[in-house]
Amino acid sequence: MSRTVVIGVGNAYRGDDGAGREVARLVQDRVSDELDVVVCELEPTRLIDAWDGAQAALVVDAVASGAEPGTVHRFDATREALPSREFRSSTHALGIGETIELARALGRLPEQIVVFGIEGEVFGSGTDLSPGAQAGVERAVELVLEEAGCTSRR
Amino acid sequence: MSEPKRRTIKTDYLARVEGEGAMSVRLVDGKVDEVELRIFEPPRFFEALLRGRSFLEAPDITSRICGICPVAYQMSSINAMEDLCGVEVSDPIRQLRRLLYCGEWIESHALHVYMLHAPDFLGYEGAVEMAREHPDVVQRGLQLKKTGNELMIVIGGREIHPVNVRVGGFYRAPTRRELQALVEPLERAREAAVETVRWTAGFDFPERAVECELVALSEPDTYAIEGGRVVSDQGLDAPVQKYGDHFYEEHVARSNALHSRRSDGSTYLCGPLARYALGADRLSPLSREVAAEVGLEAPCRDAFRSIVVRSVELVYACDEALRLIDTYEEPDAPAAEVEPRAGVGHGATEAPRGLLYHRYELDSDGTILDAKIVPPTSQNQLAIEEDLRQVVDRYHELADDELKHVCEQAIRNYDPCISCATHFLDLEIVRG
Numbered sequence: 361m362s363r364t365v366v367i368g369v370g371n372a373y374r375g376d377d378g379a380g381r382e383v384a385r386l387v388q389d390r391v392s393d394e395l396d397v398v399v400c401e402l403e404p405t406r407l408i409d410a411w412d413g414a415q416a417a418l419v420v421d422a423v424a425s426g427a428e429p430g431t432v433h434r435f436d437a438t439r440e441a442l443p444s445r446e447f448r449s450s451t452h453a454l455g456i457g458e459t460i461e462l463a464r465a466l467g468r469l470p471e472q473i474v475v476f477g478i479e480g481e482v483f484g485s486g487t488d489l490s491p492g493a494q495a496g497v498e499r500a501v502e503l504v505l506e507e508a509g510c511t512s513r514r
Numbered sequence: 515m516s517e518p519k520r521r522t523i524k525t526d527y528l529a530r531v532e533g534e535g536a537m538s539v540r541l542v543d544g545k546v547d548e549v550e551l552r553i554f555e556p557p558r559f560f561e562a563l564l565r566g567r568s569f570l571e572a573p574d575i576t577s578r579i580c581g582i583c584p585v586a587y588q589m590s591s592i593n594a595m596e597d598l599c600g601v602e603v604s605d606p607i608r609q610l611r612r613l614l615y616c617g618e619w620i621e622s623h624a625l626h627v628y629m630l631h632a633p634d635f636l637g638y639e640g641a642v643e644m645a646r647e648h649p650d651v652v653q654r655g656l657q658l659k660k661t662g663n664e665l666m667i668v669i670g671g672r673e674i675h676p677v678n679v680r681v682g683g684f685y686r687a688p689t690r691r692e693l694q695a696l697v698e699p700l701e702r703a704r705e706a707a708v709e710t711v712r713w714t715a716g717f718d719f720p721e722r723a724v725e726c727e728l729v730a731l732s733e734p735d736t737y738a739i740e741g742g743r744v745v746s747d748q749g750l751d752a753p754v755q756k757y758g759d760h761f762y763e764e765h766v767a768r769s770n771a772l773h774s775r776r777s778d779g780s781t782y783l784c785g786p787l788a789r790y791a792l793g794a795d796r797l798s799p800l801s802r803e804v805a806a807e808v809g810l811e812a813p814c815r816d817a818f819r820s821i822v823v824r825s826v827e828l829v830y831a832c833d834e835a836l837r838l839i840d841t842y843e844e845p846d847a848p849a850a851e852v853e854p855r856a857g858v859g860h861g862a863t864e865a866p867r868g869l870l871y872h873r874y875e876l877d878s879d880g881t882i883l884d885a886k887i888v889p890p891t892s893q894n895q896l897a898i899e900e901d902l903r904q905v906v907d908r909y910h911e912l913a914d915d916e917l918k919h920v921c922e923q924a925i926r927n928y929d930p931c932i933s934c935a936t937h938f939l940d941l942e943i944v945r946g
Contacts, residue, residue: 373578401581401674404629405660454629458642465645466653 364508365396365414365470367407369421369456376429376480376493380420383478383500390501391510404459408468416472418504421456422493423477429492432500433477442475474507476500539902539921544910549903551895551925564885569595569854569876570681576872576887577675580931582625585618585670586865587887588679589740590872595681597755598859598876599852606845607683608740609838610669613693614676615739615863616835617665620703621673622866623824623831624662626929627710628655631821634923635717651713654706658828661696661703665835668692683849693839700839704832708804711825715808722904723815726781726897728788731864737796737830738789740863746782747791747813754862757871763888774893783897784868784890785928786823790814798837801830817901817927824929854880865890867929891930898928 368384371377381399388397398410402421411417423433435442442457454462456475463469478496489497540547560579564572572591577584589611596603628651629641638644645652663673668688670676678685729750731742744760745751752760761782763772776782791813794802805812805826814823856878862871868890875884905924909917 371581403581403663403674405656405663406673408656409660454641458640461642462645462652465642466649466656 363396363414364416364418365398365411366504366508367398367400367410367417367419369400369402369407369419371401372487373485375482375484375486375488376478376490377422377483378487379422379478379480379489379493379497379500380476382489382497383420383476383504386497386501387504391505391508394510395508402456402459404454404462407456407459408463408466411463411470411473412468414470416474416508417470418474418476418507419456420476420478420500420504422480422483424480424483425477427479429479429481429490430494430496430499431479432496432503433479434503435475435477437473437475438469438471476503537902537921537925539906541906541910546903546906546910549899549906551899551902561885561887564874564882567882569599569874569880569882570852572872572874572882572885573679573681574677577679579887579889581674582622582931583618583865583867583870584675585615585666585679586863586870587872588676589615589863590861590865590870590887591874592679592681593741593754593861593863594859594872594874595861595876596852596859597861598857598874599681599855601682601850601852603683603850604845604847606687606843607849609842610684610687610845612740613665613835613838613842614669614679616831616838617662617669619739619831619866620662620828620835621659621666622662622929623828624655624658626866627714627821627824627828628652628658631824631926631929632714632717634919634926635714635821654709658703658706658710661699661832664699665696668696680849682852683845683847685848687845687848690842690844693842697836697839700832700836704800704829704836707825707828707832708800710828711804711808711810711822714821714825715810717821719816719818720908721816722818722908724783724787724817724897724901725815726783726900727776728791728813728815729782729784729869729893730788730792731862731869732792733796735796737793737798737834738864742862742864744862744869745792747788754871755860757860757862757888758873761871761888761893763892772888772892773895774888775896781896781900782893784893786820786827786868787814787817788868789864790823790826797826797830798833800833801826804829817924820927820929854878867891867931868894889931891928894928894930898925898930901927 366384366387368381370380384397384399400406437460478500480493481490538550573588576587576591579587633640633644666673671678728747731738732745733742760777761774763774766773794812810822858875860873871888873886909920
């Protein structure tokens with residue numbers, strides 16, 4: 361299999377934390393025949409399984425680094441670890457950065473892995489995205505499609 | 515008179531525990547002056563959130579308290595509602611609940627044993643560093659965890675925060691065929707779990723003992739998971755409905771979590787050590803055999819050896835899941851009808867970290883008037899502090915970094931779920 365998988369990570373019930381999931385959902389709506397799309401919570405085995413066998417993985421998650429809400433950060437984790445400032449350890453034992461490093465140590469990373477981080481603002485209970493995160497989602501969808509070489513499909 | 519020699523050791527972030535918190539230890543002239551676990555994740559107010567909601571919503575709302583043990587929250591809340599409403603569920607539903615719970619034990623214990631706890635014993639910073647030198651071992655842990663996830667997906671609908679669970683039973687019962695598909699991965703997981711016991715039993719342990727009372731649920735014919743009476747190694751034997759007569763909670767200013775005590779004010783411990791001490795004779799033959807092979811006696815009061823006990827429980831959870839699948843017959847209906855009643859209901863189950871108690875007061879239309887949730891980590895907090903005090907006393911001559919490491923390890927022995935306890939971790943050692 362030489363496909364690209366788009367993985368939206370987050371908790372749909374914690375406000376802007378659901379931004380990555382929303383990106384994956386929108387990408388699926390647009391190009392489901394070209395890309396594999398997975399929506400999941402941040403769980404290490406699930407994440408590693410999601411990109412197993414794919415040539416490239418584009419992972420989208422929400423971040424809280426202090427940047428302007430809606431900013432979309434792009435990190436190529438193919439050869440180096442994610443910066444810890446944007447991807448701090450999760451309270452759930454293994455964060456996305458650690459999961460990528462775990463997979464790297466196990467030889468279970470795809471040939472290319474890019475992580476998009478959407479700067480969130482509100483991480484309280486609820487299923488709505490803040491206006492800033494919503495704008496970030498729209499930008500991230502275009503960036504993901506561009507990265508995957510699907511820009512013509514609008 | 516000279517100034518007392520003060521020493522402070524501080525860790526601002528305690529890794530490899532669930533949730534966020536901090537610990538500080540103050541030593542004066544080499545003696546422990548104070549040990550504190552501080553919890554600074556905001557209290558979650560789940561108890562308040564439940565007030566005014568329907569009793570049917572409690573399993574889904576409370577499952578959100580923790581991403582590692584959602585089934586525990588669901589099952590304790592369901593037990594409480596069914597206790598009050600006088601519901602008896604069918605055997606297949608009871609079996610499915612236990613099977614789902616086995617999935618959660620496998621997921622949670624595999625995560626803790628392999629990713630969080632083992633690196634302490636082998637001298638690695640964390641699972642990533644361990645994976646670089648022992649990829650096959652870490653791969654085995656991930657495979658175990660994945661099998662737990664699969665159980666959760668088939669029965670619960672998802673690997674985290676299952677959506678198929680309701681008061682009275684399930685929204686949809688899996689078919690025999692769906693469960694049969696889990697047999698092969700579970701057989702492999704059981705083999706991996708046996709290897710896990712042999713692997714962890716070979717670690718170096720400092721030979722220490724926890725002194726306090728051990729409390730767990732107990733069932734006459736089986737290792738208690740999804741119900742039972744509240745028992746202890748000091749003679750307590752009470753129905754869950756009398757939990758409040760034997761335990762109380764107090765608020766401690768430094769922590770957002772409530773601290774639990776026995777009614778006489780004493781400290782107690784729940785979790786794997788307590789379960790094993792009080793129920794080892796009811797484990798499956800294979801689990802007992804493997805425990806005997808590695809010399810794990812019951813009771814085991816060494817918190818450092820809790821990793822071996824968890825590993826034995828992994829064997830049990832796989833073994834038990836296979837037994838449940840083998841005997842499963844699809845229920846006539848996925849759930850029993852439940853009519854609300856006014857009154858108070860109590861429920862408790864054995865979460866991976868220990869006893870989880872729920873109490874609800876409902877009005878006649880099923881609206882929740884009051885809710886009380888006592889998670890295992892808040893019950894264990896005092897025991898963890900007492901144990902830390904002893905650990906620091908014994909190892910105070912170590913350099914700060916080494917002492918800090920031992921303290922962190924001592925805390926991780928208890929697999930504290932700080933998210934649940936605020937209801938936790940930075941580490942501060944003050945040598946004054």
